[in-house]
Amino acid sequence: MTVESLPNGVAEHSSFEKHAEKLLAQRVVLKFGGTSIGKFASQIADICLSSLSENKIAVICSARSGLSKAEGTTNRLLKASREAAKPDSTKCDAIVSQILHEHISAVHFKSTELSQRLQRAMTTECRKLSNMLATMPKNGQVSPENEDEVVSVGEKLSAQFLSMLLEDYGVDSEYVDLSDIIHFEVLSGLNQDFYQDLAQAIGRRIQLCGEKVPVITGFFGRVPGGLLKNCGRGYSDLCAALVAVGLGAQELQVWKEVSGVYTADPRKVPTARLLSSIHPNEANELTFYGSEVIHHFTIEQCIPKIPIRIKNVLEPEGAGTIIFLDDRAKTDPYHHQRPKRPTAVTVKQQITVVNVHSHRKVESPEFLAEICKILARWSLAVNLFELNECHVSLAVHSKTPFIKGAEAQDPDDLQIQHQDLANAIQELKEYGAVDVVHNMAILSLIGLQLKRSIGIAGRMFTALGDNNINIEMISQGASEINISCVIAEREALRALNVVHTDLFTFLE
Ligand SMILES: Nc1ncnc2c1ncn2[C@@H]1O[C@H](COP(=O)(O)OP(=O)(O)O)[C@@H](O)[C@H]1O
Protein backbone atom coordinates (compact mmCIF):
# COMPACT_ATOMS: atom_id res chain seq x y z
CA MET A 1 0.00 0.00 0.00
CA THR A 2 1.35 3.47 -0.83
CA VAL A 3 0.72 6.64 1.17
CA GLU A 4 -1.44 7.99 -1.65
CA SER A 5 -3.72 4.97 -1.56
CA LEU A 6 -4.61 5.52 2.10
CA PRO A 7 -8.30 6.37 2.28
CA ASN A 8 -8.38 9.00 5.04
CA GLY A 9 -6.32 12.08 5.96
CA VAL A 10 -3.41 12.87 8.22
CA ALA A 11 -3.98 10.50 11.14
CA GLU A 12 -3.81 7.46 8.92
CA HIS A 13 -0.92 8.96 7.05
CA SER A 14 1.18 9.41 10.19
CA SER A 15 0.29 5.98 11.54
CA PHE A 16 1.21 4.54 8.15
CA GLU A 17 4.50 6.41 8.22
CA LYS A 18 5.16 5.08 11.69
CA HIS A 19 4.45 1.58 10.41
CA ALA A 20 6.69 2.10 7.37
CA GLU A 21 9.47 3.46 9.57
CA LYS A 22 9.20 0.41 11.77
CA LEU A 23 9.40 -1.88 8.76
CA LEU A 24 12.52 -0.21 7.50
CA ALA A 25 14.10 0.29 10.91
CA GLN A 26 16.88 -1.82 12.25
CA ARG A 27 15.89 -4.20 14.98
CA VAL A 28 16.46 -3.92 18.68
CA VAL A 29 17.64 -7.24 20.15
CA LEU A 30 16.46 -8.01 23.69
CA LYS A 31 18.23 -10.69 25.73
CA PHE A 32 16.71 -11.98 28.97
CA GLY A 33 18.69 -13.93 31.57
CA GLY A 34 17.55 -17.14 33.22
CA THR A 35 16.62 -15.71 36.62
CA SER A 36 14.59 -12.92 34.99
CA ILE A 37 12.65 -15.47 32.92
CA GLY A 38 12.11 -17.56 36.04
CA LYS A 39 10.93 -14.71 38.26
CA PHE A 40 9.57 -11.96 36.03
CA ALA A 41 7.98 -13.53 32.94
CA SER A 42 5.01 -11.15 32.80
CA GLN A 43 7.27 -8.09 33.13
CA ILE A 44 9.30 -9.48 30.22
CA ALA A 45 6.16 -9.81 28.09
CA ASP A 46 5.27 -6.17 28.92
CA ILE A 47 8.79 -5.03 28.00
CA CYS A 48 8.53 -6.82 24.63
CA LEU A 49 5.11 -5.27 23.94
CA SER A 50 6.31 -1.81 24.80
CA SER A 51 9.45 -2.18 22.69
CA LEU A 52 7.36 -3.54 19.80
CA SER A 53 5.27 -0.39 19.72
CA GLU A 54 8.39 1.48 18.53
CA ASN A 55 10.78 -1.06 17.03
CA LYS A 56 11.10 -4.33 15.28
CA ILE A 57 12.48 -6.69 17.88
CA ALA A 58 14.20 -10.06 18.28
CA VAL A 59 14.19 -11.82 21.67
CA ILE A 60 16.88 -14.16 23.07
CA CYS A 61 16.29 -16.42 26.07
CA SER A 62 18.61 -18.11 28.53
CA ALA A 63 17.59 -21.28 30.27
CA ARG A 64 15.10 -20.69 33.07
CA SER A 65 16.36 -20.39 36.64
CA GLY A 66 14.10 -20.47 39.66
CA LEU A 67 15.34 -18.34 42.51
CA SER A 68 19.02 -18.54 41.67
CA LYS A 69 21.28 -19.63 38.85
CA ALA A 70 22.73 -22.32 41.13
CA GLU A 71 19.33 -24.04 41.10
CA GLY A 72 18.67 -23.21 37.47
CA THR A 73 17.89 -25.51 34.57
CA THR A 74 21.43 -25.36 33.12
CA ASN A 75 22.94 -26.62 36.37
CA ARG A 76 20.36 -29.40 36.57
CA LEU A 77 21.09 -30.40 32.98
CA LEU A 78 24.82 -30.49 33.62
CA LYS A 79 24.17 -32.73 36.60
CA ALA A 80 21.95 -34.99 34.47
CA SER A 81 24.67 -35.34 31.83
CA ARG A 82 27.23 -36.35 34.47
CA GLU A 83 24.77 -38.82 35.97
CA ALA A 84 24.01 -40.25 32.53
CA ALA A 85 27.69 -41.05 32.03
CA LYS A 86 27.81 -43.23 35.16
CA PRO A 87 27.29 -46.95 34.49
CA ASP A 88 24.86 -47.41 37.39
CA SER A 89 23.04 -44.08 37.68
CA THR A 90 19.32 -44.03 38.39
CA LYS A 91 18.94 -40.29 38.92
CA CYS A 92 18.48 -38.94 35.38
CA ASP A 93 14.73 -39.47 35.12
CA ALA A 94 14.14 -37.68 38.42
CA ILE A 95 16.18 -34.67 37.25
CA VAL A 96 14.33 -34.51 33.92
CA SER A 97 10.94 -34.79 35.69
CA GLN A 98 11.90 -31.95 38.01
CA ILE A 99 12.90 -29.75 35.05
CA LEU A 100 9.63 -30.50 33.26
CA HIS A 101 7.59 -29.92 36.41
CA GLU A 102 9.24 -26.53 37.04
CA HIS A 103 8.56 -25.41 33.49
CA ILE A 104 4.97 -26.60 33.42
CA SER A 105 4.17 -24.98 36.77
CA ALA A 106 5.31 -21.62 35.38
CA VAL A 107 2.66 -21.63 32.65
CA HIS A 108 -0.23 -19.35 33.64
CA PHE A 109 -1.69 -18.36 30.29
CA LYS A 110 -5.06 -16.83 29.54
CA SER A 111 -5.49 -19.25 26.65
CA THR A 112 -6.03 -22.89 27.65
CA GLU A 113 -5.31 -23.94 24.09
CA LEU A 114 -1.87 -22.26 24.18
CA SER A 115 -1.11 -23.70 27.64
CA GLN A 116 -1.87 -27.19 26.44
CA ARG A 117 0.14 -26.73 23.27
CA LEU A 118 3.14 -25.53 25.28
CA GLN A 119 2.84 -28.35 27.81
CA ARG A 120 2.80 -30.88 24.99
CA ALA A 121 5.84 -29.28 23.34
CA MET A 122 7.78 -29.21 26.62
CA THR A 123 6.86 -32.82 27.42
CA THR A 124 8.12 -33.89 23.98
CA GLU A 125 11.36 -31.96 24.53
CA CYS A 126 11.90 -33.66 27.90
CA ARG A 127 11.10 -37.09 26.49
CA LYS A 128 13.78 -36.55 23.82
CA LEU A 129 16.16 -35.47 26.61
CA SER A 130 15.48 -38.66 28.59
CA ASN A 131 16.20 -40.79 25.53
CA MET A 132 19.36 -38.86 24.82
CA LEU A 133 20.58 -39.36 28.41
CA ALA A 134 19.72 -43.07 28.30
CA THR A 135 21.77 -43.64 25.16
CA MET A 136 24.87 -41.69 26.22
CA PRO A 137 28.09 -43.73 26.73
CA LYS A 138 28.33 -45.02 30.33
CA ASN A 139 32.10 -44.62 30.63
CA GLY A 140 32.17 -41.83 33.21
CA GLN A 141 33.06 -39.22 30.55
CA VAL A 142 30.70 -36.72 28.97
CA SER A 143 31.89 -35.57 25.55
CA PRO A 144 31.62 -31.81 24.88
CA GLU A 145 29.14 -32.57 22.09
CA ASN A 146 26.86 -34.60 24.37
CA GLU A 147 27.16 -32.03 27.14
CA ASP A 148 26.11 -29.29 24.70
CA GLU A 149 23.19 -31.31 23.37
CA VAL A 150 21.87 -31.86 26.89
CA VAL A 151 22.42 -28.26 27.99
CA SER A 152 20.71 -26.87 24.86
CA VAL A 153 17.39 -28.24 26.16
CA GLY A 154 17.33 -25.46 28.79
CA GLU A 155 17.26 -22.70 26.20
CA LYS A 156 14.83 -24.69 23.99
CA LEU A 157 12.33 -24.94 26.83
CA SER A 158 12.61 -21.30 27.85
CA ALA A 159 12.39 -19.94 24.28
CA GLN A 160 9.28 -22.04 23.58
CA PHE A 161 7.80 -20.77 26.81
CA LEU A 162 8.48 -17.11 26.02
CA SER A 163 7.33 -17.45 22.42
CA MET A 164 3.95 -18.82 23.53
CA LEU A 165 3.72 -16.29 26.35
CA LEU A 166 4.01 -13.55 23.73
CA GLU A 167 1.33 -15.32 21.65
CA ASP A 168 -0.83 -15.28 24.78
CA TYR A 169 -0.31 -11.50 24.89
CA GLY A 170 -1.48 -11.27 21.27
CA VAL A 171 1.95 -11.03 19.62
CA ASP A 172 2.57 -13.08 16.50
CA SER A 173 5.82 -14.82 17.39
CA GLU A 174 8.03 -17.66 16.15
CA TYR A 175 10.23 -19.97 18.19
CA VAL A 176 13.73 -20.16 16.67
CA ASP A 177 16.05 -22.99 17.69
CA LEU A 178 19.71 -22.26 16.93
CA SER A 179 21.07 -25.50 18.38
CA ASP A 180 21.80 -26.84 14.88
CA ILE A 181 22.64 -23.64 13.04
CA ILE A 182 26.25 -24.45 12.13
CA HIS A 183 26.22 -26.00 8.66
CA PHE A 184 29.17 -24.18 7.20
CA GLU A 185 32.74 -25.35 7.22
CA VAL A 186 34.78 -24.31 10.25
CA LEU A 187 38.22 -24.05 8.73
CA SER A 188 40.51 -22.93 11.52
CA GLY A 189 38.88 -22.97 14.91
CA LEU A 190 36.62 -20.48 16.61
CA ASN A 191 38.24 -17.34 15.27
CA GLN A 192 36.62 -14.12 14.10
CA ASP A 193 35.86 -15.62 10.65
CA PHE A 194 33.88 -18.37 12.37
CA TYR A 195 31.87 -15.86 14.41
CA GLN A 196 31.25 -13.75 11.30
CA ASP A 197 29.94 -16.77 9.33
CA LEU A 198 27.84 -17.78 12.33
CA ALA A 199 26.31 -14.32 12.72
CA GLN A 200 25.40 -14.34 9.02
CA ALA A 201 23.82 -17.81 9.26
CA ILE A 202 21.83 -16.69 12.32
CA GLY A 203 20.75 -13.49 10.55
CA ARG A 204 19.53 -15.47 7.51
CA ARG A 205 17.57 -17.87 9.72
CA ILE A 206 15.87 -15.06 11.62
CA GLN A 207 14.93 -13.19 8.45
CA LEU A 208 12.75 -16.24 7.61
CA CYS A 209 10.44 -15.20 10.48
CA GLY A 210 9.25 -12.25 8.39
CA GLU A 211 6.95 -10.06 10.45
CA LYS A 212 6.72 -12.51 13.37
CA VAL A 213 8.73 -11.71 16.49
CA PRO A 214 11.54 -14.27 16.65
CA VAL A 215 12.03 -15.77 20.11
CA ILE A 216 15.42 -17.38 19.91
CA THR A 217 17.31 -19.98 21.97
CA GLY A 218 20.29 -18.35 23.70
CA PHE A 219 22.19 -21.50 22.74
CA PHE A 220 23.80 -22.10 19.37
CA GLY A 221 25.47 -25.25 18.08
CA ARG A 222 27.00 -27.50 16.94
CA VAL A 223 30.18 -25.74 17.92
CA PRO A 224 33.34 -27.74 17.17
CA GLY A 225 34.79 -28.71 20.56
CA GLY A 226 31.59 -27.69 22.35
CA LEU A 227 30.03 -24.31 23.19
CA LEU A 228 30.38 -24.79 26.94
CA LYS A 229 34.01 -25.84 26.64
CA ASN A 230 34.88 -22.91 24.38
CA CYS A 231 32.85 -20.10 25.85
CA GLY A 232 31.91 -21.22 29.35
CA ARG A 233 28.71 -20.37 31.20
CA GLY A 234 26.90 -17.20 30.26
CA TYR A 235 27.06 -18.13 26.55
CA SER A 236 23.60 -16.64 25.92
CA ASP A 237 25.08 -13.13 26.04
CA LEU A 238 27.39 -14.15 23.21
CA CYS A 239 24.49 -15.70 21.30
CA ALA A 240 22.59 -12.43 21.66
CA ALA A 241 25.61 -10.53 20.32
CA LEU A 242 25.73 -12.80 17.26
CA VAL A 243 22.01 -12.32 16.67
CA ALA A 244 22.51 -8.55 16.90
CA VAL A 245 25.42 -8.67 14.45
CA GLY A 246 23.57 -11.06 12.09
CA LEU A 247 20.59 -8.71 11.97
CA GLY A 248 22.66 -5.51 11.86
CA ALA A 249 20.71 -4.44 14.93
CA GLN A 250 20.47 -0.89 16.12
CA GLU A 251 21.13 -1.94 19.73
CA LEU A 252 21.56 -5.03 21.87
CA GLN A 253 19.71 -4.76 25.17
CA VAL A 254 20.79 -7.15 27.93
CA TRP A 255 18.00 -7.17 30.52
CA LYS A 256 19.03 -8.03 34.08
CA GLU A 257 18.04 -7.46 37.67
CA VAL A 258 20.32 -4.47 38.10
CA SER A 259 19.76 -1.11 36.45
CA GLY A 260 23.08 -1.14 34.63
CA VAL A 261 26.77 -0.97 35.47
CA TYR A 262 27.53 0.83 38.73
CA THR A 263 30.69 2.36 40.14
CA ALA A 264 30.84 -0.80 42.32
CA ASP A 265 28.67 -3.88 42.82
CA PRO A 266 25.49 -2.26 44.22
CA ARG A 267 24.83 -5.34 46.34
CA LYS A 268 28.13 -4.79 48.14
CA VAL A 269 28.45 -0.98 48.12
CA PRO A 270 25.18 0.78 48.99
CA THR A 271 26.50 4.17 47.81
CA ALA A 272 27.49 2.87 44.34
CA ARG A 273 26.26 5.07 41.48
CA LEU A 274 24.78 4.00 38.17
CA LEU A 275 27.00 4.82 35.18
CA SER A 276 25.18 6.12 32.13
CA SER A 277 27.93 4.84 29.85
CA ILE A 278 31.04 2.74 30.04
CA HIS A 279 33.81 2.07 27.54
CA PRO A 280 33.99 -1.56 26.28
CA ASN A 281 37.55 -1.96 27.62
CA GLU A 282 36.40 -0.87 31.07
CA ALA A 283 33.43 -3.25 30.93
CA ASN A 284 35.72 -6.14 29.95
CA GLU A 285 38.16 -5.34 32.72
CA LEU A 286 35.29 -5.22 35.24
CA THR A 287 34.03 -8.61 34.06
CA PHE A 288 37.46 -10.16 34.38
CA TYR A 289 38.11 -8.70 37.83
CA GLY A 290 34.93 -9.78 39.56
CA SER A 291 32.02 -7.62 38.36
CA GLU A 292 30.56 -10.10 35.94
CA VAL A 293 27.83 -8.01 34.42
CA ILE A 294 28.22 -9.41 30.89
CA HIS A 295 30.14 -12.23 29.18
CA HIS A 296 33.17 -10.53 27.62
CA PHE A 297 32.86 -12.33 24.26
CA THR A 298 29.66 -10.30 23.83
CA ILE A 299 31.52 -7.03 23.80
CA GLU A 300 34.13 -8.35 21.39
CA GLN A 301 31.43 -9.28 18.86
CA CYS A 302 29.26 -6.18 19.09
CA ILE A 303 31.75 -3.37 19.38
CA PRO A 304 32.39 -1.18 17.38
CA LYS A 305 29.27 -1.91 15.31
CA ILE A 306 26.46 -2.26 17.83
CA PRO A 307 26.01 -0.53 21.20
CA ILE A 308 25.08 -2.75 24.15
CA ARG A 309 22.68 -1.44 26.76
CA ILE A 310 22.26 -3.05 30.18
CA LYS A 311 18.73 -2.57 31.49
CA ASN A 312 16.65 -3.65 34.46
CA VAL A 313 13.53 -5.82 33.97
CA LEU A 314 12.13 -4.28 37.15
CA GLU A 315 12.75 -0.70 36.05
CA PRO A 316 12.20 -0.73 32.27
CA GLU A 317 11.80 3.03 31.99
CA GLY A 318 15.39 3.62 33.19
CA ALA A 319 17.99 4.37 30.50
CA GLY A 320 20.41 1.77 31.89
CA THR A 321 24.10 1.80 30.99
CA ILE A 322 25.34 1.92 27.45
CA ILE A 323 28.55 0.09 26.58
CA PHE A 324 30.07 1.79 23.60
CA LEU A 325 33.20 3.55 22.39
CA ASP A 326 33.95 6.71 24.29
CA ASP A 327 32.86 9.71 22.28
CA ARG A 328 32.48 12.00 25.28
CA ALA A 329 35.69 13.75 24.26
CA LYS A 330 34.13 14.70 20.92
CA THR A 331 30.86 15.99 22.35
CA ASP A 332 32.33 17.53 25.48
CA PRO A 333 35.51 19.56 24.82
CA TYR A 334 36.11 20.02 28.57
CA HIS A 335 36.01 16.28 29.17
CA HIS A 336 39.79 15.89 29.48
CA GLN A 337 40.16 18.89 31.77
CA ARG A 338 37.75 17.69 34.41
CA PRO A 339 39.05 16.02 37.59
CA LYS A 340 40.37 12.64 36.59
CA ARG A 341 38.58 9.87 38.37
CA PRO A 342 38.30 6.13 38.02
CA THR A 343 35.17 4.60 36.52
CA ALA A 344 34.57 1.70 38.91
CA VAL A 345 36.08 -0.42 41.66
CA THR A 346 35.68 -4.16 41.86
CA VAL A 347 36.81 -7.09 43.94
CA LYS A 348 37.50 -10.67 42.93
CA GLN A 349 37.40 -13.22 45.73
CA GLN A 350 38.72 -16.77 46.11
CA ILE A 351 42.24 -15.86 45.08
CA THR A 352 45.29 -17.90 45.99
CA VAL A 353 48.72 -16.27 45.90
CA VAL A 354 51.61 -18.53 44.93
CA ASN A 355 55.16 -17.24 45.50
CA VAL A 356 58.05 -19.08 43.84
CA HIS A 357 61.63 -18.21 44.90
CA SER A 358 64.04 -19.70 42.38
CA HIS A 359 66.67 -22.05 43.80
CA ARG A 360 68.81 -20.76 40.90
CA LYS A 361 69.57 -24.17 39.45
CA VAL A 362 68.45 -22.86 36.07
CA GLU A 363 69.04 -19.48 34.39
CA SER A 364 66.41 -16.79 34.88
CA PRO A 365 64.78 -17.01 31.40
CA GLU A 366 64.41 -20.77 31.77
CA PHE A 367 63.00 -20.36 35.27
CA LEU A 368 60.29 -18.02 33.96
CA ALA A 369 59.60 -20.18 30.89
CA GLU A 370 59.17 -23.31 33.02
CA ILE A 371 56.76 -21.54 35.36
CA CYS A 372 54.62 -20.48 32.41
CA LYS A 373 54.65 -24.00 30.99
CA ILE A 374 53.45 -25.44 34.30
CA LEU A 375 50.62 -22.91 34.47
CA ALA A 376 49.58 -23.78 30.91
CA ARG A 377 49.79 -27.53 31.60
CA TRP A 378 47.31 -27.22 34.47
CA SER A 379 45.14 -24.60 32.70
CA LEU A 380 45.63 -22.09 35.47
CA ALA A 381 44.53 -18.60 34.54
CA VAL A 382 46.68 -16.12 36.40
CA ASN A 383 44.97 -12.88 37.32
CA LEU A 384 48.05 -10.99 38.48
CA PHE A 385 51.65 -11.82 37.75
CA GLU A 386 54.61 -10.11 39.41
CA LEU A 387 58.15 -11.11 38.70
CA ASN A 388 61.81 -10.38 38.87
CA GLU A 389 64.63 -12.62 37.69
CA CYS A 390 64.46 -15.06 40.59
CA HIS A 391 61.06 -14.51 42.17
CA VAL A 392 57.55 -14.89 40.84
CA SER A 393 54.25 -14.10 42.56
CA LEU A 394 51.03 -15.31 40.99
CA ALA A 395 47.47 -14.51 41.99
CA VAL A 396 45.31 -17.38 40.79
CA HIS A 397 41.54 -17.57 40.86
CA SER A 398 40.29 -20.89 42.12
CA LYS A 399 37.51 -20.79 39.51
CA THR A 400 37.95 -20.30 35.78
CA PRO A 401 37.76 -16.53 35.42
CA PHE A 402 35.89 -16.07 32.15
CA ILE A 403 32.90 -18.08 33.38
CA LYS A 404 30.13 -15.66 34.10
CA GLY A 405 28.03 -16.98 36.96
CA ALA A 406 30.92 -19.16 38.07
CA GLU A 407 29.46 -19.31 41.56
CA ALA A 408 26.82 -21.56 40.04
CA GLN A 409 29.39 -24.18 39.05
CA ASP A 410 29.12 -27.70 40.25
CA PRO A 411 31.28 -28.64 43.30
CA ASP A 412 32.83 -31.45 41.20
CA ASP A 413 34.26 -28.88 38.78
CA LEU A 414 35.66 -26.84 41.64
CA GLN A 415 37.27 -29.96 43.06
CA ILE A 416 39.04 -30.54 39.72
CA GLN A 417 40.27 -26.94 39.67
CA HIS A 418 41.63 -27.22 43.24
CA GLN A 419 43.40 -30.41 42.24
CA ASP A 420 44.91 -28.69 39.17
CA LEU A 421 46.30 -25.96 41.42
CA ALA A 422 47.72 -28.53 43.84
CA ASN A 423 49.37 -30.39 40.93
CA ALA A 424 50.85 -27.19 39.55
CA ILE A 425 52.25 -26.25 42.96
CA GLN A 426 53.88 -29.66 43.21
CA GLU A 427 55.62 -29.12 39.86
CA LEU A 428 56.64 -25.54 40.71
CA LYS A 429 58.57 -26.92 43.68
CA GLU A 430 61.11 -28.39 41.25
CA TYR A 431 62.19 -24.84 40.38
CA GLY A 432 62.21 -23.15 43.76
CA ALA A 433 60.79 -22.73 47.22
CA VAL A 434 57.06 -22.28 47.00
CA ASP A 435 54.77 -20.66 49.52
CA VAL A 436 51.04 -20.48 49.09
CA VAL A 437 48.61 -18.00 50.64
CA HIS A 438 44.93 -18.91 50.36
CA ASN A 439 41.82 -16.82 51.01
CA MET A 440 42.91 -13.65 49.28
CA ALA A 441 41.10 -11.15 47.06
CA ILE A 442 42.07 -8.81 44.23
CA LEU A 443 40.86 -5.24 44.54
CA SER A 444 40.92 -3.37 41.22
CA LEU A 445 40.36 0.23 40.32
CA ILE A 446 39.30 0.54 36.70
CA GLY A 447 39.05 3.52 34.38
CA LEU A 448 40.27 4.91 31.08
CA GLN A 449 41.16 8.07 32.94
CA LEU A 450 43.68 6.25 35.14
CA LYS A 451 46.40 6.50 32.51
CA ARG A 452 46.12 10.26 32.51
CA SER A 453 45.81 10.81 36.22
CA ILE A 454 48.53 11.30 38.76
CA GLY A 455 48.13 10.27 42.36
CA ILE A 456 45.10 7.97 42.06
CA ALA A 457 47.09 4.81 42.87
CA GLY A 458 48.70 6.55 45.85
CA ARG A 459 45.31 7.67 47.05
CA MET A 460 43.91 4.12 46.81
CA PHE A 461 46.82 2.61 48.74
CA THR A 462 46.70 5.41 51.36
CA ALA A 463 42.97 4.83 51.89
CA LEU A 464 43.63 1.13 52.44
CA GLY A 465 46.63 1.80 54.74
CA ASP A 466 44.69 4.37 56.79
CA ASN A 467 42.09 1.68 57.41
CA ASN A 468 44.65 -0.96 58.40
CA ILE A 469 44.10 -3.06 55.30
CA ASN A 470 47.35 -4.80 54.45
CA ILE A 471 48.42 -4.98 50.78
CA GLU A 472 50.10 -8.27 49.79
CA MET A 473 50.85 -7.60 46.14
CA ILE A 474 50.49 -4.63 43.78
CA SER A 475 50.08 -4.55 40.02
CA GLN A 476 50.03 -1.38 37.99
CA GLY A 477 51.04 -0.97 34.41
CA ALA A 478 50.23 -4.33 32.84
CA SER A 479 46.94 -2.78 31.85
CA GLU A 480 46.94 0.98 31.76
CA ILE A 481 43.28 1.15 32.76
CA ASN A 482 43.60 -1.01 35.86
CA ILE A 483 45.37 -0.67 39.20
CA SER A 484 45.09 -3.85 41.26
CA CYS A 485 46.29 -5.10 44.61
CA VAL A 486 45.88 -8.28 46.59
CA ILE A 487 44.42 -8.13 50.09
CA ALA A 488 43.03 -10.67 52.58
CA GLU A 489 39.64 -11.98 51.48
CA ARG A 490 38.08 -11.24 54.88
CA GLU A 491 38.82 -7.52 54.23
CA ALA A 492 37.37 -7.51 50.69
CA LEU A 493 34.01 -5.94 51.42
CA ARG A 494 35.45 -3.33 53.78
CA ALA A 495 38.24 -2.48 51.31
CA LEU A 496 35.73 -2.07 48.48
CA ASN A 497 33.68 0.37 50.55
CA VAL A 498 36.74 2.25 51.85
CA VAL A 499 38.10 2.80 48.32
CA HIS A 500 34.67 3.64 46.93
CA THR A 501 34.04 6.23 49.64
CA ASP A 502 37.46 7.84 49.20
CA LEU A 503 37.73 7.84 45.43
CA PHE A 504 34.14 8.05 44.24
CA THR A 505 32.26 9.92 46.94
CA PHE A 506 34.88 12.45 48.02
CA LEU A 507 36.80 12.89 44.77
CA GLU A 508 34.30 15.26 43.19
N1 LIG B 1 29.72 -2.77 38.92
C1 LIG B 1 28.60 -3.50 38.90
N2 LIG B 1 27.47 -2.97 38.40
C2 LIG B 1 26.33 -3.70 38.34
N3 LIG B 1 26.22 -4.97 38.80
C3 LIG B 1 27.30 -5.54 39.31
C4 LIG B 1 28.54 -4.84 39.39
N4 LIG B 1 29.44 -5.67 39.95
C5 LIG B 1 28.82 -6.83 40.20
N5 LIG B 1 27.53 -6.76 39.84
C6 LIG B 1 26.56 -7.85 40.02
O1 LIG B 1 26.25 -8.39 38.74
C7 LIG B 1 24.98 -9.05 38.81
C8 LIG B 1 24.28 -8.84 37.50
O2 LIG B 1 22.90 -8.87 37.55
P1 LIG B 1 21.96 -10.17 37.54
O3 LIG B 1 20.70 -9.77 36.90
O4 LIG B 1 21.91 -10.71 38.91
O5 LIG B 1 22.79 -11.17 36.62
P2 LIG B 1 22.29 -12.36 35.69
O6 LIG B 1 21.47 -11.76 34.59
O7 LIG B 1 23.58 -12.89 35.18
O8 LIG B 1 21.52 -13.32 36.54
C9 LIG B 1 24.29 -8.48 40.03
O9 LIG B 1 24.18 -9.54 40.94
C10 LIG B 1 25.22 -7.42 40.59
O10 LIG B 1 25.23 -7.44 42.01
Ligand SMILES: N[C@@H](CC(=O)OP(=O)(O)O)C(=O)O
Ligand atom coordinates in the same frame (compact mmCIF):
# COMPACT_ATOMS: atom_id res chain seq x y z
N1 LIG C 1 21.92 -20.84 30.67
C1 LIG C 1 23.33 -20.60 30.50
C2 LIG C 1 23.59 -19.41 29.63
C3 LIG C 1 23.39 -18.04 30.19
O1 LIG C 1 23.82 -17.10 29.57
O2 LIG C 1 22.72 -17.87 31.34
P1 LIG C 1 22.26 -16.41 31.99
O3 LIG C 1 21.86 -15.51 30.84
O4 LIG C 1 21.13 -16.72 32.90
O5 LIG C 1 23.47 -15.85 32.72
C4 LIG C 1 24.05 -20.55 31.82
O6 LIG C 1 23.43 -20.74 32.85
O7 LIG C 1 25.25 -20.33 31.83
